[in-house]
Amino acid sequence: MTTFWILLRALHFASVMLLTGSACYSALLAPRRFRPRLAICLESLVKGSAWLALLSALAMLACQNVLMSGDSTHLAELDIWLAVLGTHFGVVWQWEILFSMLAVAGGLLTGRLREQVLLLAGVLQLTCMALIGHAAMRDGWPGLFQQINHALHLIGAAFWAGGLLPLLLLMRESRQIDRRTDAIRTMMRFSRYGHLAVALTLLSGVINSLMIAGWPLMWHDSRYIVLLLCKGLLVALMVLVALFNRYWLVPRFRLAGSGTQQKFIRMTQFELLLACGVVGLVSVFATLSPA
Template identity: 30%
Template sequence: MQFSAWDVAAIGIKAILYAATFCAAGGVFFLLYSRSLIALDDERRVRWWVGLCAVVAIAASAVRLSIIAGSMGDGFSGTLDGSMVRMVLEAGEARATGMRITGLLLIGAIFLETSCGFIAASLSAFLAATSFAWIGHAWAAGRWSVALLSLHLIGVAFWLGALVPLLLVGQRTDLSSLARIAKRFGDIAVIGVGVLLLAGSFLLATLLRQASDLWNTEYGRFVGGKLLIVAVLTAAAAVNKLRFTPRLQTQDAAAAYGLLRSIRAELLLGGLILIVTAALTSLVGPPALD
């Protein structure tokens, strides 16, 4: 079986959807723990970034439904076929996409600039980030898998989703402020990465029949590729926390340059992980569900 243009489009739009949703949710989480450390101007920039990502994620959700409908029907006309879109919605997308769009719309409460607005936006960020667990392999595997994937997704949003806000603030702020923000982010990211890896490992154990599925099945090989990139990304994050962040405390300007460059590399690796995940969740089924 060959890849069709629809498969490539479906993977591409799913990766964009993942990125925009995690960036919107991650931006809210970033403000949750660093708002007291950053200037008002920077806080506003992050709010606008969150709003932009939420709009992109809502648009990507709609485009994705059309692409799935188009892949099932008669080419491009299928993208506008209401009966096909209804079939897609009835097969679980109504639940997951509805949850995501509700979360993304309510994230807009962040613009209220009040405590209530911020709390509402934070809860909505959780809703949007975990919406991907309400359909797909984890949903088919049972409620424990949904819970594990939800934790995994929250970890992704806390870590990867906060990288752009960190970069936005880090490019403008002074060294001592950057040192404080980087330390706060590093402390939170350790928890986020821990939750992400732990929940991801347990989830993988439920989706594989045995360890050898990792190299004997197509699904396992995809996961192996993803884990390889995750290992490189985790190493880059460790360098940030253990090398650049302590040097920032000593007002080392070179460390700031190194940190920002490393964050850009992490963003590229994170994007690659999302593309592989989009392909993994679109093209191959886990062995335990066969």
């Protein structure tokens, strides 16, 4: 059941990141005239991630019931459900499910309101995720600071990593003559603000690691520290790939016959794969004690 919990956590985190990253494009980054077309392009991705976030959130609540009670037969007992819902996790997760439902409902709307609701629902889900786990280990002002920092970390990561798959779809749109200018402008805006998202993710991640595990000189050999260092390595590789794409490949897009755009797609796919690895590692060491 613990393994199932880890898989559900990774699935939920990935789907919320994808929802938020996709909504950022159509709500904030795309030129106004291009937003309706981009919304159609990303519709399946957004609706799929919204539904996946809702279903995985419900499954995580049921999984928590089994983990707390120690028996799957207790899924039918009201007293156990009330006990789970009365915990800190249960209270926060009720809001998580509510915001997941908001995202699903937002997919039924149209126009600018649809994109705004989807983005808001994604950000609220990420904020709820920052209120549980290791980020909730402190009380008072230090605890509030840690949770705010973790929320910023998740939001920055969602803009960065959650925007990679939509970026690949935009590359396809840029091959259409009538959409090329708007698609490229959208991608350049993602690149520009992506610098801020990466910086926010790295800074908040360092702060979060220090608040949970302490100063590196005080670290000792444990599974948590090993996985944390592996995560840091994967993130560093993501940064290198992003820098290579932006400052080496993008300026060479206009060189005929260079195949630069195809190389950019391959490198972005590699960056997306690294992001999946980071999500998997986080889902594992989030269940471990840093001590």
